[in-house]
Amino acid sequence: MSWVVWRQYRAAAAITAALVAAFAALVVVTGVQAASQWHSALSVCTASRTCGNLSSSTLFLGSHAIGFLVIMTLGVPAVLGILAGAPLLAHEFETGTNQYAWTQSVTRRRWLAVKAGWLLLAAAAIGGIVSALVTWWSGPNNALQANAFDPGRFDIMGIVPVGYAVFATALGITAGALLRRTLPAIAVTLAGFIVVRAVIFMALRRSFMTAVTSYFSLSSGFTPAGSAWQLGAGFVGANGQPISIPQSTNGQVLGTGVEGIPVSSLPASCQAAAGNGPFTRATYHAVVSCAQAHGIRGYVTYQPASRYWAFQGIETGIFLLLAAALIAVAFAVVSRRDA
Known part of the structure; x- marks a missing residue:
């Protein structure tokens, strides 16, 4: 089964690897420049004792274009959910290839476990790599602006993008299992991902720990x-x-x-x-x-700023638990639904 999955997704894997490599190259080149500028500014302000004059208006770190690209990584988990998760089962049901797979010696549960397992692992890896690059690139800006908790910053750094990616992919897989049509599954995945993210940010995040x-x-x-x-x-x-x-x-x-x-x-x-x-x-x-x-x-x-990683861990855990629940639903649907 793993060999079959590789044959099915090797082209997509190659394209994804190329895109991530290109992003990494851009981030590393501009990140090294930003780090050098930041350390130079710190040396000057320390020597002159004028560090209070450092601000985002007087010291820009990095590139506007790369900065915009970094912010746009907020959508990477959603893209994984709608382009990889949603079609995983929905496309199989639409084309009828699931019927062939289920008549072989592989059981439905093993068929789904292998396909979903590799896809979820890939989503976690992509989310982790992109997040690691963004977190490293944002280091000087975080030190200058002290805004790591801000919306749009917290959500693209640390470990939470891994949780988002796994959740979005699991949501797509489950939507495909329930709807059995690719386009409706994509629509439900995108809408569901946005709604859940919004609810957790607006209603729950600030209450993770007593202020x-x-x-x-x-x-x-x-x-x-x-x-x-x-x-x-x-x-x-x-x-x-x-x-x-x-x-x-x-x-x-x-x-x-x-x-x-x-x-x-x-x-x-x-x-x-x-x-x-x-x-x-x-x-x-x-x-x-x-x-x-x-x-x-x-x-x-x-x-307090000291709670940053605790908040990251709590939110990541929430999304991983939601992903596990969704995958359990997908297994239940595939196990009971007729071919």
């Missing part, structure tokens, strides 16, 4: 270290209840404020200290001191 909330005085401020994922921020009173910040329809804070809090949201004594005229330095400090005396402080809710 950390840090409080700080109005005069000090606080920024989470590294590439932390900031989930919320605001101000609370002495009772711990959030302070309402009135905003206009375009999201701008209404009224004159101190440290982001409108004067109208402060206690009456602090509003009196602010007066009606423009703020002076003395007035500003008086209002801030009054607010702090009333127990008003700021807070930031976030997932």
